[in-house]
Amino acid sequence: MRSLIGKKAPRFTAPAVIKGSQIVNDFSLDQYLGDKYVIFFFYPMDFTFVCPTELHAFQEKLKDFEQRDVAVVGCSVDSEYSHFAWLNMDRNHGGIKGVTYPVVADFSKAIAENFGVLAADYEYDDDGNLYCEGNPVAYRGLFLIDKEGIVRHALINDLPLGRNVDEAIRVVDALQHYEKNGEVCPANWSKGKEAMKATEEGVSDYLSHH
Template sequence: MLGIGQKFPTFSMQACVSLEKGKEFKTISNADMKGSWAVVFFWPLDFTFVCPTELAEFNKEFKNFKARDTKVFGVSCDSHFVHHAWRTHHADLKGLEYPMLADIKKELTGALGVLHPADQVPLRATYIVDPEGIVRWVSVNDLSVGRNVKEVLRTVDALQTDELCPCNWEKGQDTLTV
């Protein structure tokens, strides 16, 4: 699995970015991450049960990521057409403000090493990538356990201080001095 301090892989893939007719799809690449912090999170499959709770929670917190100059990208191995259908038919996903990338060839999930060994679907991996494209944080959950989006935000805050942050540190608290 690609880890801390490594360069996030180069990628380019179709994404569902809207439900507006004629503006549904766009090619997204790592160039879209350049110059800002990014959260790239993976989910196993569209039209499942835990996954929409995570996508909806990332969307609920989208304004907080944006306030931290942090872009959000969601990825699964379903096609951009399947993403569009899921967004169309799931009330909690209609208004997503971030792109749903379609890694149908499993190139990015493969390069990161986040495919479930037996099921060959993405694990619930979350990467925080700095403005230079370097992985600064990775968290991976098993297929059955959803992630904590507030912890992702807390970690973005901690990384952006560029200081030592103690256990359970939250934005606004003192950092450690040496």
């Protein structure tokens, strides 16, 4: 799989549920171009065990993302009707009621395929029959897309491994620090810590203080 880093994020138009209760048929990330950064994340399926913890975790940090001019958008291979039902199910019953950011329906699996996170391949056997090898759901992919539509960060976890939402915020901070100050962010950097100028002199100065 080729990395999307430094490239335009794959474009799509698909159904989505927005604001937790409204189905739209023509959702696209293009609406954020020139205006907002985007955290676009995939999860395997609705009505599962690990997935609601992640969707709620992004919701709980939504204000932190919004303060940084970041739109959060989720996506799975379920239909918009499945999303709608799950979004209207109470949290104590395994639902994600209260999630307000958009959740995209990738029922064709084309979006997951184009982002390189589909956990399956479709092949033809010797008799010309199409078959699926693997699990036809999305891995836990996460992509940070800048205001120009360029992918600047990508993280893909296997199905059992939930993500750290605070790490997504940290990476947003790192990108925005670089864009504002022209300084690169070293290992374990977090907002408020010292960064480095991308020159030999800047690196030496940073190392002399650590």
